[in-house]
Amino acid sequence: MLQFKLVLLGDSSVGKSSIVHRFVKDTFDELRESTIGAAFLSQTIKVESEDQQEVVIKFEIWDTAGQERYKSLAPMYYRNANAALVVYDVTQEDSLNKAKAWVEELKNKVGDEDLVIFLVGNKVDLCEGSDNEDKRAVAATLAKQYAEDQGLMFDEVSAKTGHGVKEVFQAIGQRLYDTKKEELATRQRGNGNDGQVDINVPRPSTNDTTGCCS
């Protein structure tokens, strides 16, 4: 089993917690309370290796609080992450700007090529159907263009209906597996171990001490 750390970032109430709960518990709660500090959850998925074998991946997920005021705490959570899910709300224009700021920060502070960043537009259910098209505040093409420019993965989802949520994590898992498998293979050979092994794949620590009280 492979273990990866994943962090969710994005403005308050864009639906980070909702996405995680959809993925981990397959539930949606309209009245979920705002996150304070951060919440920790985990979930496993399976990806396919080249030789069509199933590989189990365990995600350790940090769901952070979105408000600007708590920004200084975020490094605690993203500093060892393998992947970051940067979320915005497709009905809130400003939330994309917040998302872009997070992408900037990740690129500056983490500076690791291997960090997988996935930009996610949430709440597409709100602008489904022709009479709700006007609810949309961020055009998919616009966000997609930005993602391509920055080399991010991108998709739109709905935590409410579940649309696209699993696929996001599946894609991240696959990508992480693909980029790490070489490294893994060498390690496995070195160990002389051919079966399933528990391998932690932490990113090299950035020695980032921007944490709250450090």
Next chain:
Amino acid sequence: MLLRLVKSAAYIHPTTVAAENVPGYLIVASTREDQSLYIGWIADSLLGPGIRKWLLEMELKLVESTSVRATGAFRDLWKSSQGRSHSFKVALTAVYSVEFRPPSSSGWWHGSLIVYPRDDHLVLPAVFLHDAQCPSTVLREKILSRNFDPFDKEVGLHWGGVDVLNCLKGAAELRRTEANPSVWLVNPTLDDLRNYNGDGVVETPQLNPDIPGGTGESLWEATKWSVLAKVADFTARTSKFVSGVLNSGGDGGAVPRSLLADRVVDDFDAARVYMAKWSLGVKQEAQRYQLTNRLDSAYITTLSHEVGFDVSRDQQFTPTEMNVATQRGFTLTALKWRSLFDLQGRLSVTVGEVKDFIFHGGVAPEIRSEVWLFLLGVYPWDSSRDERVQISETLRQSYLELKNEWVFRTPESYDTEYWEDQVFRIEKDVLRNDRDIPLYKHNTGDGQTASEDASEDQELEEAGARSHWIIKNPHLLKLRDILKTYNVYNKDLGYVQGMCDLVSPLYSVVQDEPFAFWCFAHFMDRMERNFLRDQSGICDQMITLTELVQLLLPELYEHLQACDSENLFFCFRMLLVWFKREFDFTEVCSIWEVFWTDYYSSQFQLFFALAILQKNAAPIIQNLTQFDQVIKYFNDLQGTMDWHDLMVRSELLFIRFKKMIDVMDRKQELATTTITTETSEEHRAPPNESQHLRRLLSRDIVIQREALIADGTPKSDLR
């Protein structure tokens, strides 16, 4: 003046000769203005035939109703009778206790009651109720036997005293003492309650079971030093009482005479018998304590072991400290609360006494809305009723002014973009706040029904898919308005996630928008430091907590270091919103009101967090090895913790902390006064210079505000 109870055939027995008994009436009356009760006795010889007839009529009337108006003639008599032919009256607030001695079932003696005023010098005679001659007692007995329920365990022998007791119970808190079950304390102080409580942890006296005879005297001898001396430790009142008993028992070494037996000659209970009963009561209590408190003592053993000292180095907790910390059952009830105020509605006890009650027993939910206003500083503790009326008016007015500031302002006068962003955040959080509790559950116009009628649905339809973002529940709307007004009131801070969590319990208890606002504003005085942009306030607390763990739980600290968790990051949420997310709503109310007392420290929340750490130390040390695991472990604690137990631990941890600081201070003194400093002596590497730790001993709240410096960049400073 209102009559509450009349008992005719109430006799004073000045001598043992029956022919010399003085007939009269036992009366309970109240003033009309403030309902405060008086109890008294008036001699029959002072009454004219008209009043006598009227009084007997009223006596019967009061069997069915709770009060009747007194005539002017009676009122005058009641006033002038004082001191004539043994007549007396005393305000219930001036009464320390009442002893009810039931009649013998065989009819050998009458039941009687004795009122003990708080003023020791005042001694009132025993009043004997001759039940068979008393029409109201006879009538009540008839009513009772009609409704007699043989399975009701509460029903004891009925006699006149029971009617008196029930009448008094309606107006004051009466608490039966364990030491002498016939004595009822009137509006007892917390110390009285602690001393007389059967579940108390008063150190178990070493009773010698082989004491010969079992006569009153030997039992008395056996118990007096071990028990009475301990009881005497506690309060002035008790010690006066006890030393009185001891002195009168001591002279000549013969028969101990009780204070009352001294003065009121009572035809049945000789002093010796009385004392024997009393000491027997004490002995029984001690034994009952040993029997029933096995569990409790196991709890105490656990506590001293876990929270306690390293016996080789420190002092242990004293029994009193243990006793006080573990007895958390005396809630501040409505009756009790009312009894604490004088006629002007001014507190008649010290603030410390009230806070002791709240800290150790909490506030009964039905009076929270009033008590919290005092606790949070909306009402000054020393205000009178009239002053509070004034204050409320002013506060309502100034709330309205603040609110109007945003309700009626024009777009030119403020930064609309900023404001709209703030409102947006507030609304999102209000809608996500505590929606599981009934008050906030339904987002409908009346806040009670799950969904509204068809015409409303139509509206919803028009509002489109975003309609669920519209706040309709009237209570949620008030939360929103309070938060918006606070935004105007404290412009520098702005809305921060978590503030909604803080206002929600306040509003749910107070349920009045302006008052909830002022409660919140005062609460925020101490909580603002948690929400500063640079996180400095919360960091200070995390550092303090870390130092506390280092000092008091060194083993855990070492382990957390090994897990990269010594910064206690997992306590962030607990401290930020004062455990709001870790406990359920009603528990949060109970926890907060304890913190607000500042009884030991204005930062008692840190000791509560420390208690959580302490309680979970063993599983953490045994099982967890990584930062993530530790955070996850604490995340999962949500909803599983017993706050009562944690509060006991918090208090003991504080006491221990205080003692350690004292010891360090003394060492410091020694070190500076003597030339040779003992370098060899090893003490836990103490952060004893820490200002963080020292500040924990203060009861003044720590205020840290967000301030914007001239160029608009935020800066937080310590004021």
